[in-house]
Structures are given as structure tokens and as C-alpha cells.
Amino acid sequence: MSTSYTPAAAMTRRHWLFPLSLVLFEFATYIAHDMIQPGMLQVVKDFGVGSDWVSTSLTAYLLGGMTLQWLLGPLSDQLGRRPVMLVGVALFVTTCLLTLWVQSIEQFILMRFLQGISLCFIGAVGYATIQEAFAETLSLKMMALMANIALIAPLLGPVAGAAFIHLAPWKSMFGLFALLAALALWGLWRAMPETAGNRGQRFSSERLLTDYRHVLGNRRTLCGSLAIGFSALPLLAWVAQSPVILMQDGGMTPWQYGLAQVPIFVSLIIGNLLLGKISGRVSIERPLWLGVWPIIGGLALAAAAAVIDPHQWLFSVAGLSLYAFGTGLINAGLYRLTLFSSPVGKGTVAAAVGMITIALYAGGIELAKQLYLHGGNGAFSLYNALAGVLWLGLMGWFLRTRPVSV
Template identity: 50%
Template structure:
């Protein structure tokens, strides 16, 4: 198929349907949290089951990305994505008739499986359907819509359960996902030209081993979680910083999230504006300035200030701005860093990220327990320095490759002019 290079109403309908599905999956986690007290109360179980809902959902997201990407390489992106969206809709509707906490938890796992289709299949299709710079801009725009979920999900969920039974939360989520499914059915292209139904454990093992041994792929894929780790550490520990230590109310806690996510959205919007003006990768290098400045500011504030939480917010906001400038570009570099099929590559990027996130968040938690805010800030600064070193190498290699490709494409034209 011919790749799309212009962003207009027609070409953006597929990404819009995809991001609507992504949004519905994310709010399936965020919207029900305020209603979990009512869930455990109806099923007559202990409140210890409340955090289990989120754990079960995330477990579902970790189960099958290793399979969905390679499966879409064999049978096509479109049938796997449509099947995944339909599965998610049905799993949400099934919650309407759940009869106990056990069946509810199983359904939470099944709903979490929807996460597997977003990056391993959906993002891959975007990268294949659009020209390189257009794909980067589409990914940046999609990220802004997806970021709304953690901000509005709990608020909408709380308002919904105030007037409706908690089960209606899942009816609303299913309705949104059904609209997304219809849009994907109408507008999602099939970007895989050569398909085969062959899928074996041997072929999967060969693909993933080839990626793990590919130093260029591993370097590029590691930049993504290293960049995002301080923000995830903030998300995990911000209730401790703001509510327990600073004595803020839950409303104040929510309001102080806006500078962080607002900076992330701003970074994505700036990336969209400058992508056509600069060589791909330059925005990552520009982002190193606010990233390292923010981490240094946060570390100094945690060491010397009596109100360290303000410095943490400022530092994480600057880091989020850098992430917005960099994520879509780094994802593109990682996806194109090997000759392995794109579905398997996208799945591997997700799995590498998952491992780093789990280890990193645990590290942030342990350091904060033993050394307080300074321990958190020290790890964030260290992780960001490692990222900066690795990102410069990855960007330099990717930009050099693209320069060589540009020269190679220009040579036949110059030869024709000489003749």
C-alpha cells in the first residue's frame, strides 16, 4: 500500500478510531477505581480486594503482547486488531452479569488483555501506514488523547457511580469501545502485504532471540523506559509526596497533576509543529536540556529545601516536557532498528519496557523508603543521565542512517541530471 504523508480529515480517521479504542481501554482501569468500594460491598468481601482490580487488569496487559505482534505478522494487522477490540467490548459487557468477586477479577484480567493490541498491533499499523515524519506526528497527537484518560477517568467514574450503579461504568466503556471498533472496521488499512498463517514457537523464539542479540535494537528500545521512568516513579509515589508528606487534600493532589501532564501534552504538540522543520531526532537532543535541568533542580530541592515537593513537581514537569518531545521519535527509531518483522519488534519493545518499568518502580520505592525524597531524586537523576548517554548514541546512529539513505536516493537523480 502507498504510505500516507499528509494529515487531513481522511487520513486521520484511522488513528482517531485507534486512539478512541486506546482511550476506552485506559479508562477501563481508571473509571472503576472510585467505584471499587461499592463493588466489594455488593459482593460482600474485604476491602483488600480493591487494589486487586488494578493488579488483575495490568496482569491481563502483560499476558499476550509476545503473541499478538507476531500473530499480526502472520495473518494481518487488521483481523487481529478488530478481533482484539471485539474481545474487549464483550469482556466489558460480561461484567454486567458478574456474580462474585472471583468472576469480576477474571473479567478484569480479560479486559486488561485489550492493552496487548494497542502497541503490538495498533502502533505498528500507524508506523507502516504513514511516512516516517507523518507517523511521528500522528503518534504524538494520539499520545495527547490517551493522556486524558488518567486525568478524567477517576472524575467521570466518581460522577457516574453517584447516579448510576457501578456496573454501568462498564456499559459506558463498552459503548465507547464499540464506536472505536466500528471506526477501525471502516477505516483501518491492512498494511501487511505478504501474509502467511504459519506461526510456531520455533519462529517466535528465533525472532525474539535475534532482537535480544541486536545491540542496536536493545539500545533504542531501552531509551524509551529509561526516559519515562521518573514520570512513572512520580505517578507511583505522588500520593506519598503530596498527601502524606505535604498534607494536601485529594482535590489538591489531583490539581497538582495538571502541570506534569500539561507539560507532557505541550511537548507532544511542540513535536508535531517542529517535525517537518528539523531532522528527525533533533527534538530528542533538544529535550535533553529540560530533562537534565529538571532532574538537577529536583535533586537540589530535595537536598536543601524545606518544601521539596514543589521542586519534585517542577523537575518532573520539565522531564515530562522532554518526554513529549522524544517518545514518538524514539519509538520510531526502535521499531526500525532491526530487520525482524514489525509486529514482533513492537511486542519486544513493549516487553523490554515492562521489565525496566517493574524493576525501576521497585527501585524508586525502595530508595524512597530508605533515603526519603533525596533517594527518589538521586535515582531519577541517575536514570536520566544513563538515558541521555544512550539517547545521544541512538539518535546519532539513526540520523546518520537517514542521511545515507537520503544521499542514496539522490544519486540516481543526480546521475540523470549529469546525463
Template identity: 50%
Template sequence: MQHKPISRLHIGAMLFPLCLVLYEFSTYIANDMILPGMLHVTQEFGVSSAWVPTSMTLYMIGGASLQWLLGPLSDRIGRRPVMLGGVVWFVSLCLAALIANNMGVFLALRFLQGMGMCFLVAVGYAAIQEAFEEKTAIKVTAMMANVALLAPLIGPLTGAALMAFTTWRMIFVAIACLAAVAGVGLYFTMPETAPRSKTPFSYHSVWLDYKAVLTNRRFMSGVMAISMAGLPLLAWIGQSPVIIMEGEHYSSLDYGLWQLPVFGALIAGNIALATLGDRFPIHRVIGVGGTLVFAGTVLALSLTLLFETHFKGMAIGLGLYAFGLGLGNAGIFRLTLFASDVAKGTVSATLGLIMMGIYAVGIEIFKAIYRAGGEGWFAGTFVLTGLAFVITLRHFMGWDKPGQPLPPVPTE
């Protein structure tokens, strides 16, 4: 029987999102918690610190690698079995870090661990959008984002604390335990929002579904807007350990504290979205958020050039950007997911696949720009990315064509 979308939040309805966000938190913290230990990893294996952001890149590539299969598969056999299988995979690969004995093995494990995010994006997010009605889903997404965003705040500080008395390998053991708890919770609380299809799985039918999604211009412009909006944040996460700890010789604790202006503002933006979601049309909220995203990238560049310690100005400017991102991103995601009529597992997988691919390539480009030109050029690239976001968002929302109807707001 098809799951009926939930229109009102209550304790019982929130159990599934809470368990899913705990798994989401574990996949995010698998990136953030190891960052203070990455210099120890490179030193142990005798390689350059240039591999620090590459480790994150491979994690992101892993997060895109399976989505093409998992979305359509969950459309046909159900969300639950695919999602629960993903939890088992992620827990196993985190524990496998105990046997890493060189940088090649470590990077391979990072790629395989990243696959754990595929299940979250292609299956978990689709299940959330299907389990709740539109306004409720946006609220749930914003609240989930707040919990998940604790990873970049708690992760570096917790990782630094663990590194004070144990090895970096134990960080992955702790992450595996957290993900296992989430998996048990999902087993008992996750509804089946996509009952088993009578249509057998075939690569031809999968291709036709993907073709329909990829040729949808509005959907593609929404995906590009989401990707461009998030790229400066991902570039900051990937490069800031090198900028702050290696470049400026700050401690891992200081590194963690300088994440607060960025991720604290991002959480504040999500709280504002949850508060304003019922009071204003989602298109207006997206417009305000998009304006702040671009203004924040410009401010980040300006303060980077003005501050003697460049990364401090960059972090403060990115705070404004992050607030706008938190305010508008969930709404853009919802409208993009429903811009196509194809089954939502396939649509969500396409969105995640493109998004993760852009993030992986973008992080490497930002890394190369930083190594070639320093903080000024690095921050300047934020502005170019913000401009690309504005252009693609205007096209997605129809703001560049007066009289064109706005993307429909889905009711279920």
C-alpha cells in the first residue's frame, strides 16, 4: 500500500527523519572528523599534505558513484532494503580503515566509504520527500540540515580531541558505531514509501528514465543552481585545514573554532527557513536566500583582501553566504526534485550524481587555484561560483523571462 504523505509534525512522524539524519551525520562526520588527523595520515604514510583535499575529493566521488543504480533500484524493490543495505556497507568500510597501511589503500577506502552517501542521497532523501507533504517536507529537511551541519562544527573538535590520546584509525571506529546505531533505528522506523514495483528491473527502462530526467531543462538548471550554491562551502571544508593549520600554523582546536562563523550561520539560516516557511511563499524565501549567497561570496573576497590574516576575513564573509544557503537551499532542492515526473528515486539519484561530480571536480579546481595564487585567488573563485549560481537560479525560477510561470510547488 502506498504510504500517505504526512502533513503535520509530531513525535512519531519525526522518528524516521531523526534516524536518517543520524546516519547522514555519520557520513558527514566521516569527512569532518578525520580532517584534524589528515596531516597525521600524510605524515605516517610519508606523502605530501596536498593529498588532504584529495582525500575529500575521492570521498565525494564515491558519494556519486552508485547513485545511478540505487535510485532506480529503490524505485522497483523499495526504499527500505536498499537503504538498510547501504548502512551495512558504510559501517563495514569505516571499520576497514583499521587495516590501511599506505596512502593508496587509505584513499581507496575513502572512495568506498563515500559510497555510503549514495544511499542517503538517492534513497533516503527521496523517502523523506515522499513521506511528507510539501511544506512539512521543507521544514523536516531544514531541521535535518541543522543536525547534519553539526558535523563540520563537532567533527573537527572531536577529531582533534581523539587525536590527543589515540590514533586516527579509531576515529573511523567511532563513526562506524554511530552509523550502526542509526541503522538499527532505521530498521524500526523507516516507512516503505515506494512499494515493490511490478515492472522488472532492466537497464533499458533505467536508461529511458534517466534520459527523461537529463533532458528536462528546468530540472538541470535547478541541479546546477544547487551545485554552484554549495561549492564554496565544500571548497572551504576541503582547503581550510591546509590554510589554517599548515599555512598559518594554528592549532587543530583553533581550526575547529574558525568553522563556527560559517556553520553557525548555516544553522541559523536553516532555523530561519523553518520559521518563515509557513509565512512567506517559498519562491520569495529562495530569492532572499539567493541574494545573500552571492552577497556573501563578494564579502568573503573583500574581507580576505582587507584582513591581515586572510582566512579570518574569508570565514566571516562566508558566514553571510552560509546564512543565505541555509535559507534557500531546501526550497530549491524540493522544487528541483519535483521538476520531473519520473520516479523520485531516479530523480534524486540524478541530482546527487551530478551534484557530487561537480563538487569533486570543483574541490580540485579550488585546491589548484589556492596553491597557485593563495587566499586572494581562492576567495575570488567564490565570487565566480556565486555568479554562476545566480544565473542558473534565475533560469530555474523563470526570473530571467518575465511572464514565465514559476516552478510549481508540489503538494505531495
């Protein structure tokens, strides 16, 4: 059975419950790694292992987010977005609760991997539904608003996590994550629309392979996906490695570490707010070009500061904050343009984009860790600057080759 869903151009109360429930789930998945990061030194201490396991937690989480991307998008094209999404949220609730009983670092990393699978559902199913459920201008405003709410997690997560580990065992955090996701599950069950146009068709592995050949053979889709990945890689590498950089090697307390993250994520939120304000007033490409100077300039400032004095943090944080502002400007527009760069079902395209970006994140974070361990903060920051340059080149080609009719 094929269905046609008309995108909404205005919001009603029922329309609001869906994106708010989705972003609550996204918030829960974000805070599940941002809040635990200040406690990771305590986690590895409790399990009697070295600090090299600190960033492995986030790497496992991201690898989980890559594992089922290839299947969930096409599956939601065929079976429907709603049932696939609801199963994903229920999986996250279950694995968070199971973390309360882990007894070793290996079991903990396994749970982190399983929790990370939830990221597959957000990108391949949830975001695709947002883009299909709302018209272009409204979807950009919606994505910017959702990003701001979700970014409360990395903004408050490090501070909240630092405070939490002084008040309760770190395992009890996962009970909080499960509760938030359970509330999101209720809201999605009540309000998530079904936008899959191919819903009811028989799932076919041959069709799956054909669709992926079309998507992965589309150079613009590949280029847009890589541009998305390189634009966010410096931020994720910082989130993963900053406990070691700032606390273990920099001597900061968990509280000071949390405060050092605040300007970075506040800047990211400001960038998203500006995007929401100008959406509909300028072309979709305009914010992407506006983001070039803060992204490149911020990463260059952070790299120069780290090379000159690897043990200072003020200018590094200032540079990353400027970069984060630019990233807030570009994310929603670049994602939408990439999603619609292929005519294949949006669940499949979203899955391909997710697989490419998360694979880049996972490999990129591990490479950033090795560069920091062997080359210090200077090598780490130069690596982030290189990611910014690669993003600029990829995005420039992507926009220059955009068909006029799209």
C-alpha cells in the first residue's frame, strides 16, 4: 500500500507533541554520553582499568549508532516509520536499565554499544519523518529548535554529571536516562505521524541493494554526507577527549571541566537560534556560507593557540566556541540538502547519511585520541583544523553542483 503524506506548513498542538517527544529522546541519548563523560575517570577506576578506556565509551556508542543504520531506514520505508521508531526507543530504555547491573568494563562498553544503536533510529527514522512531515521552511526552523533543546544535554551534561557523581553512584545516571526515554516513548506513541510513502510493500533484499546502489552511487549525496561528518568531527573529538585533556592532564576538577564546556555549547545554541530566525528570509544556502568564517577561523585559532602553548585552554576554548557557532548555522540546511539530493526513499537516504557520518565520527575520534597521546594538544588541534578545511572543500563542491530546480 502506497500512501501520500502532505507536509504541514503550520503548527498545531498535536504537531508539536511529535517533535518535542523526538527531541526528548534525542536529549536522553545525548545526555547518556555527555553526562557520563566527567564520571568516566571514576568508571575506569571502579573497574580497575586504564584511562585509555575513557574515549572508548563514546567510540562504542557511535559504533552502535552505525550498526543498524543500513537496515532501519529502508525498513521504515517499507514497514512504516512509527513502529520502527517505537521499537528503537524501547531498546534504549531497556539497555539503560541493564547498565545498572554491569560488573566489568567490557560489560559496560557492550551496554554503551547497545545504547548507541538508538542513534540509528534518530537519524534514519526520526529526522526523515521530520523532513517529510513539515514543509522546507518549517522543517528548518523545527530542526534548529530541536537542536537547541537537544544541545542542552552537552551544555548541562558535563556540569550535571560532575555534580551527580558527588551525590550518587554513576550507575544511577542510567536510571535517569531510561526515565527520560520512557516519557519520549509515550509522546511518540501518541503523536508521531506515519509519513512513509511505500508503507505496506513487501520488504525485499534485492530492492534494498538497488536503493543503496543508487544512493551510494550519487556523488552529491556522498559529498554532502562527508561534509556533515567533517563539520561535526572536531566537536565530537573534543567531547570524547576533553576529560583526559582538561582533567587528567590539565589538572581541572570535574566542576571546572564542566564550566569549560559551557561557552562552546552556548555558542552552538546561538548559531542554531540565528538559523531559526533567518530561515525563510534567505535562501537555504546562505547560512552555509555564513558559517564558513566562524568555523575555519575558530578552528585555526584553537590550533594556533595549542601549537604555541599546549597547556593553555582559554584560547582553545574560545576558538572552539567560535567554530561551534558556525556549526549551529550550517547543520540543518546541509542535512536537508543532502537528504533530498537523491530521489530514493528518505529512510534509505537518511540511513546512508547516518552510516557514513557515524563511521567517520568513530574512526575520527580514535585517530584524534592517538594523535593526542603521541603528539599532544597541538597535534589534536591541527587535526581538528584539517577536518574544517575538508568540510569547506566538500561543501563548496556540493553547493556548486546543486541542480537549479532542486
